[in-house]
Amino acid sequence: MKPAPTAATPGALLAPLTDALLAAQRAGTVAALLQAHPRLARGYARRLLRPLWAVAGDALPHDPAAAAPWQLLLRALLAGLRPDRQPGLDALPEAAWLAPAADWRPLLALACHHGVLRVAKLPARYRAGPRETPAEQLCGLWDVAPSTVYRSIERGRRLLDEALHRPLDGGARLARLRALQHEVYGLVGLATPQARADWHRRQAEHTLAGPDGLATLWHLLHAGDGAAFAAGLQRLAAGLHEDADLEVLLLQAGTLPLAPPERAQLALAEAALQRARGDVAGERRAAELALRLAHLAGEPLLLGRAYGALGRFHEARNPERAYACFQDSAEFLRQAGVPEGVNDPALLDECANTLVRLAWWHLLRNDGRAEPLLQRAQALQDRGPRALETQAMLAQTWGEFWRRSGQLQEALLHKYRALHCYQRLGDRLGVVKAYCNLALIHGEAKDFGRAIECSQHVLEMARSEPVEPEIVASTHLNLGAAYYWQNRWDPAIAHYEQALRIALDAALVVVVGRAHYNLAEAFYRRFQALGRPDDELQGDAHTAAALATWPPEGDAAPAEATRRLKRDILGPSGSDRYDRLLPGEFAAHFPELLAVQRQRAALALPLAPHEQASAHLSIAAAYLAACVKEREAAAAVVQRHGLEQRFRASFERLGEIFQRSQSREERLAQAWRRSAADLLDDAARAAVLAHLLREGMLGRSQYARLAVVGATTASKQLGLLVTRGLLRQSGRGPGTSYRLADAG
Numbered sequence: 106m107k108p109a110p111t112a113a114t115p116g117a118l119l120a121p122l123t124d125a126l127l128a129a130q131r132a133g134t135v136a137a138l139l140q141a142h143p144r145l146a147r148g149y150a151r152r153l154l155r156p157l158w159a160v161a162g163d164a165l166p167h168d169p170a171a172a173a174p175w176q177l178l179l180r181a182l183l184a185g186l187r188p189d190r191q192p193g194l195d196a197l198p199e200a201a202w203l204a205p206a207a208d209w210r211p212l213l214a215l216a217c218h219h220g221v222l223r224v225a226k227l228p229a230r231y232r233a234g235p236r237e238t239p240a241e242q243l244c245g246l247w248d249v250a251p252s253t254v255y256r257s258i259e260r261g262r263r264l265l266d267e268a269l270h271r272p273l274d275g276g277a278r279l280a281r282l283r284a285l286q287h288e289v290y291g292l293v294g295l296a297t298p299q300a301r302a303d304w305h306r307r308q309a310e311h312t313l314a315g316p317d318g319l320a321t322l323w324h325l326l327h328a329g330d331g332a333a334f335a336a337g338l339q340r341l342a343a344g345l346h347e348d349a350d351l352e353v354l355l356l357q358a359g360t361l362p363l364a365p366p367e368r369a370q371l372a373l374a375e376a377a378l379q380r381a382r383g384d385v386a387g388e389r390r391a392a393e394l395a396l397r398l399a400h401l402a403g404e405p406l407l408l409g410r411a412y413g414a415l416g417r418f419h420e421a422r423n424p425e426r427a428y429a430c431f432q433d434s435a436e437f438l439r440q441a442g443v444p445e446g447v448n449d450p451a452l453l454d455e456c457a458n459t460l461v462r463l464a465w466w467h468l469l470r471n472d473g474r475a476e477p478l479l480q481r482a483q484a485l486q487d488r489g490p491r492a493l494e495t496q497a498m499l500a501q502t503w504g505e506f507w508r509r510s511g512q513l514q515e516a517l518l519h520k521y522r523a524l525h526c527y528q529r530l531g532d533r534l535g536v537v538k539a540y541c542n543l544a545l546i547h548g549e550a551k552d553f554g555r556a557i558e559c560s561q562h563v564l565e566m567a568r569s570e571p572v573e574p575e576i577v578a579s580t581h582l583n584l585g586a587a588y589y590w591q592n593r594w595d596p597a598i599a600h601y602e603q604a605l606r607i608a609l610d611a612a613l614v615v616v617v618g619r620a621h622y623n624l625a626e627a628f629y630r631r632f633q634a635l636g637r638p639d640d641e642l643q644g645d646a647h648t649a650a651a652l653a654t655w656p657p658e659g660d661a662a663p664a665e666a667t668r669r670l671k672r673d674i675l676g677p678s679g680s681d682r683y684d685r686l687l688p689g690e691f692a693a694h695f696p697e698l699l700a701v702q703r704q705r706a707a708l709a710l711p712l713a714p715h716e717q718a719s720a721h722l723s724i725a726a727a728y729l730a731a732c733v734k735e736r737e738a739a740a741a742v743v744q745r746h747g748l749e750q751r752f753r754a755s756f757e758r759l760g761e762i763f764q765r766s767q768s769r770e771e772r773l774a775q776a777w778r779r780s781a782a783d784l785l786d787d788a789a790r791a792a793v794l795a796h797l798l799r800e801g802m803l804g805r806s807q808y809a810r811l812a813v814v815g816a817t818t819a820s821k822q823l824g825l826l827v828t829r830g831l832l833r834q835s836g837r838g839p840g841t842s843y844r845l846a847d848a849g
Contacts, residue, residue, distance in 0.1 A: 122153070123179070123182065123269070125138060126138075127219045130219050131219040139169070139170045146170055149169070154174055154178065156281065157174055159319050159323050160285050161177075161289045162289075162307075162308035162320070162324065177285070182265065182269075183212065183215065184284050184288075185280070192283055192286075193287045194216060197222075197225070199225070202225045203230065211258075213257075213261075214261055215258050215262060216261075217243060218239055220239075231248075233246075243257075278353045282353060301327065302329055306324070308320075308324040309328055322338060322354050329361070331358070331363040331371065334374075335358075335370035335374045336370065337374075338371070338377070338378065365402040366398075369402055369404075369407045370407070372391050372395035372411075373410055375391040383571055383572075385612070388418050395415075396412065396414075396415055399411040405437040405440040405441040406455075409434045409435070409438035409455065410455060413431065416428075417462070420462075420466075421613050422612065422615070428463070431466060434459045434462075450489070457482045457485045457495050463478050468502070479499070479506060482499055483503075486499060494530065497530065497532070501542065504546070505542070508546050514550075517543070517550070520542050521543070523539050524536065524543065533566070533570065534576075536566075537563050537566055540562045540563045541560070541563050541576050544557075544580065544583040544584070545579075548590060553591055556584075556587040560583050560584040560587065563576065574608070574611035574613065575613050578605075578611070578616045579616060580604075581603045582600070582616070582619060584596075585597040585627070586623070592634070594630060597623075598631075601624045605617065605621065605624065621648075621650040621651035621654060622667055625647035625648040625670055626644075626670060628641070629644040645671070652667055652668070697727040697728070700723060701728070773794060773847070776831065778790065780829045780830075781826060785822075789812045792812070793808065793811050793812060797844070803842065804841065804842055805819050831845075832844065
């Protein structure tokens, strides 16, 4: 056996091995060959026998020195040369032996010469003598000279080399695995589909506790258990996301006759896989497919999980959308009966995960409402030990809660607990996230050596294996912060800029905003220390970029902190940091209460009467805006759950209060928007109302012009507006006119 090559291509790895195996197979010395080269056998086995062992289960020994696995692998490789693309070398048709020279003869000559196949007995064509070699038998069968047979053997060897050097895409990998499985079926004697499914089911149970997740998924798939396959894929995605053979399983899973619930579970599993791979488009596509299938299935539990997956996708990209998804997830899980009256650990874990993610969203907004959510999730944990993954996530989020509360030692305690859980799980991605968070907290605690050490852990892991761009970018932010707090502006700025580049490439809006904010802060600090004019300009540019990045409809605290940054030159421990929990109602109504706070401060000073009145009106407007937000939130809940009848009186009372603060134009606009939205778009509705308020009346032709409709449509719509109580009709025939219903 030749030394194992260093090249990574399948052909370069297999070519010297197949030479040695073919020669040993012909001489009947395969076992002796492997025993004579145990180290090389183990090296080749790690690369080549894993797919075979995955499909073979307990049918073959998992021993690199055993001859049977290598002989079966050789048969499967040779079967890959069949012109008809069918698996196996058993029961070849008679036509194959008598086919033209360019078709079957290279395979048959190579396999027969090396003892993998026996020459078919076709007495009508040729009767072999008792001592004839396979090559001599083929000479007689094909009526050719020995040189022709040996040329066919050589051509077969070249074809095998070409097949081994050819890159394997998904289809080729699937064909290779099917060829291996076919040989195993023949070895075990599994002739019927039912016998094969039962065998795969037993193998799946046997491999569940083993280290090879690919084998478990293969057997679950071929047992026809789509739901178990999807559940297994979700559980094993983090450890298998780099395995090229996993794509083969997904290709096959897509052909299973699955019902919508099972397809939704499969899509959820694929979303988890693509998230582990860092495939942004693939993760979103799979999560949205899962949601569509969950709606089709109409199962609250699946809907809760699908919304949760979509929320996880949006966490670093669109926090507002993520929060909405997690809210929907929590509601559907509640409808599914989780956690009330349910003792299923998987469902309780799903509920706990959603509560923790909702709490995380509140923490991103520095909202103290995260604490009761975490306490509820903790109660589920105390009710019975949750899965290690759930324990890790809960500890991770408690750590962030205590960090934002300024209790750094408590935060470190929980973060290290999370790290320990992830290490026990073998969850490399979780370990990376834990180190990233620990770097931030150690930096805030002024333990800069540990902060840099934890950050370097993350970057070293990212150099050897793929790590989510969000984590790598956040780690550079943490490293930059560690240098910033030591007044080492240059390395701080370098790491912040690296974080910005990564976040821009991955479209991580939240991280982009943080990077711009940190860069502005660092440039202002360096300007303060060294007086470089360009640093002030750079700080201004990043301040503007941060303000342009923070979404106007999102959390207002980062934008407010950014506006004050240059004036205040914020320090790492200042009370104005944008990642500290906010008091009371500030979290829910930050811009409104900030406006109130500013006007109250203004009223504390001597003001002219008109300025006092203006301040009081501004305060009233801010409180009114907060009231409107609360009413809209209540209306959304009522509409979603069909509670209109129960809360009608409450909304009417609230409406009376709002009516007192609205002008006639505002009331009419609301009424028309509510009752005429199906007839008129926003522009047409505004034009018709403006004309009526200005002129007091309109005719059919005027309405047709304003609404951009024909005369017949105008007549129909005017009649409907009268019926709905928005207009009053007067006159008949050509003199018909229409006035607002509330006009005198």
